[in-house]
Amino acid sequence: MELSILLLTLISGLIVYIFFNQRKKSQYSNKGIPLPGPKPLPIIGNLHQIRGVPTQSFIDRFSKDYGPIFKVHYGAEIWIVLNDYEIVRDLLVKRGAIYSSRPYNEAITRIYTSGGKAIGFSPYGKYWRAMRAAAHQALTQKVVDNDYRSIIHTEIKDLMIKFFNHSSKGFNPTDITRSCLIDLLATISYGQKSEKLSQQINQMFVGFIQVLTPANSLYEMFPWLRYIPFIEKRLYSYAYKAKDLLDVMVKQLLKDLRQRIKENGGEENSFAAHMLKNMNISTEIVSKPYEDSLENDDDDTKKNFVFDEVDFMNLNNSFLVAGTGTTVATLRWIWAILVNYPEVQRKIQKELDECLQGNRFPTPKDDPNLPYLLATIKESFRFRPATNLLLKHSTTKDDIYRGYYIPAKAVIVASFKSAHTSEKLFDRPNEFYPEHYLDENGKLKKYDELRDPWTFGRGRRACVGQHLAERNLITVVGYVLTLFNIENDIDPITQNPIKLDLKHIEGPDSLNKPYRLRFIPRPGITLEKIMQME
Numbered sequence: 001m002e003l004s005i006l007l008l009t010l011i012s013g014l015i016v017y018i019f020f021n022q023r024k025k026s027q028y029s030n031k032g033i034p035l036p037g038p039k040p041l042p043i044i045g046n047l048h049q050i051r052g053v054p055t056q057s058f059i060d061r062f063s064k065d066y067g068p069i070f071k072v073h074y075g076a077e078i079w080i081v082l083n084d085y086e087i088v089r090d091l092l093v094k095r096g097a098i099y100s101s102r103p104y105n106e107a108i109t110r111i112y113t114s115g116g117k118a119i120g121f122s123p124y125g126k127y128w129r130a131m132r133a134a135a136h137q138a139l140t141q142k143v144v145d146n147d148y149r150s151i152i153h154t155e156i157k158d159l160m161i162k163f164f165n166h167s168s169k170g171f172n173p174t175d176i177t178r179s180c181l182i183d184l185l186a187t188i189s190y191g192q193k194s195e196k197l198s199q200q201i202n203q204m205f206v207g208f209i210q211v212l213t214p215a216n217s218l219y220e221m222f223p224w225l226r227y228i229p230f231i232e233k234r235l236y237s238y239a240y241k242a243k244d245l246l247d248v249m250v251k252q253l254l255k256d257l258r259q260r261i262k263e264n265g266g267e268e269n270s271f272a273a274h275m276l277k278n279m280n281i282s283t284e285i286v287s288k289p290y291e292d293s294l295e296n297d298d299d300d301t302k303k304n305f306v307f308d309e310v311d312f313m314n315l316n317n318s319f320l321v322a323g324t325g326t327t328v329a330t331l332r333w334i335w336a337i338l339v340n341y342p343e344v345q346r347k348i349q350k351e352l353d354e355c356l357q358g359n360r361f362p363t364p365k366d367d368p369n370l371p372y373l374l375a376t377i378k379e380s381f382r383f384r385p386a387t388n389l390l391l392k393h394s395t396t397k398d399d400i401y402r403g404y405y406i407p408a409k410a411v412i413v414a415s416f417k418s419a420h421t422s423e424k425l426f427d428r429p430n431e432f433y434p435e436h437y438l439d440e441n442g443k444l445k446k447y448d449e450l451r452d453p454w455t456f457g458r459g460r461r462a463c464v465g466q467h468l469a470e471r472n473l474i475t476v477v478g479y480v481l482t483l484f485n486i487e488n489d490i491d492p493i494t495q496n497p498i499k500l501d502l503k504h505i506e507g508p509d510s511l512n513k514p515y516r517l518r519f520i521p522r523p524g525i526t527l528e529k530i531m532q533m534e
């Protein structure tokens with residue numbers, strides 16, 4: 001970039017900063033007290049202290065100085081960090097009408113989701129409600145356990161065969177587990193799976209993760225960049241590329257789906273087929289999430305919601321995007337926990353053997369007889385969640401909380417670690433102890449708003465795929481422990497077990513760390529037997 005342009009942008013940035021800062025000060029003086037937080041520098045805010053992606057350790061460090069609710073400036077963007085479960089509940093649940101939007105982000109909102117046309121990234125309002133209602137219908141406990149049961153069984157049984165084929169030595173189950181979940185979720189959402197589609201989805205994920213990376217939020221951090229001519233296409237080339245990949249894939253999927261429905265007369269049970277058969281999907285772009293959100297939500301006579309093709313495919317796609325990485329990360333933790341707690345494996349196996357007599361796989365109907373398995377999964381969510389942070393929320397209007405002024409359009413970063421590690425809520429917060437979720441008769445405890453895992457979020461934006469996610473996890477863990485004992489890999493030189501350290505399997509770079517396990521078939525388990533088991 002030429003020096004003159006650089007200088008001009010820095011000076012205009014400084015002017016914009018001073019202007020906004022003045023305005024904010026006058027707002028603060030009328031409303032509540034400003035939130036505590038580190039003093040921001042001009043233009044960069046607290047970026048020099050945050051250094052990249054916000055992590056739980058950064059949040060804990062700042063909480064020590066500024067308390068459980070504080071403010072940081074991510075460049076020009078104001079982030080309000082909630083690091084206490086009562087505060088998270090007060091704001092996300094009790095004041096859900098104000099705290100349930102998503103922040104606008106150039107790469108995600110404008111480019112990748114064509115203006116927020118995707119359930120996970122749309123602003124709170126009429127558009128999001130329509131998407132949420134459609135997604136909810138496809139993901140109730142009943143639909144998951146009836147309509148998707150055979151898809152889940154087929155894909156996870158297939159995964160078991162792959163585990164069996166690797167059972168002679170230690171291996172990293174992450175990639176084949178991800179492929180299994182992609183096939184499972186692609187069959188549920190789009191009604192098809194194939195090796196080619198799986199490759200496309202993997203590429204799509206790579207693009208999506210890049211779009212999601214907070215470090216790429218350049219326009220939000222430095223809004224004055226918008227005024228530099230010709231820079232946008234270069235700054236956001238990765239987002240346009242990711243969107244192109246997505247478009248090619250979903251257009252083909254939609255074409256295939258229409259063809260199949262024409263050919264088989266609508267027998268298909270996928271979510272996409274169900275939507276296409278029951279809804280009028282416009283080929284013109286009709287919905288506009290931001291404008292729809294401003295409409296009066298209660299006045300349904302004003303405009304009945306019409307889905308267009310982008311809404312339709314983005315909704316289907318969000319199941320894959322939201323359901324794959326989260327479930328794979330959770331399973332990585334579950335295997336690591338189980339290999340460190342062999343006595344938990346034995347207890348689950350005892351329960352499974354009594355229930356199944358060793359000749360079939362568990363089904364959803366077996367849940368009441370498998371409380372220890374179910375409690376183990378809940379406890380894994382509590383003890384080692386895939387992440388401690390929810391997707392970013394945003395406020396729809398100004399608010400005062402505990403005397404503090406919280407502005408509209410602030411980014412809300414909510415951590416739920418404080419709930420999971422609370423001595424008030426749990427007998428042994430720092431231990432893996434499935435009994436946290438069992439009553440005195442060994443039955444699964446009823447839902448408890450504070451103690452149940454917060455991993456799926458709370459309030460209006462909480463995970464809509466929770467039933468499917470839990471069913472997938474119960475099925476994978478139930479099938480694995482019916483067939484295998486999970487053991488550490490063995491060092492070929494010393495012949496000693498290579499322990500998986502439960503402190504170091506977390507964080508975004510965890511996938512690069514060595515992670516190997518052995519899935520040893522239990523007595524009497526052969527490939528033929530697995531093939532026959534239903």
Ligand code: HEM
Binds near residue numbers: 121322456460464
């Ligand atoms: C272990 C697996 C999963 C975990 C830990 C998980 C967790 C989460 C979390 C933390 C959120 C954000 C909540 C918030 O912002 O307050 C979320 C949102 C979402 N999840 Fe999941 N999820 C999982 C699996 C799934 C699956 C299988 C699906 C669908 C098939 C799914 C669909 C969604 C969608 C669509 C949203 C956006 C909801 C909205 O903005 O209204 N998730 N999930």
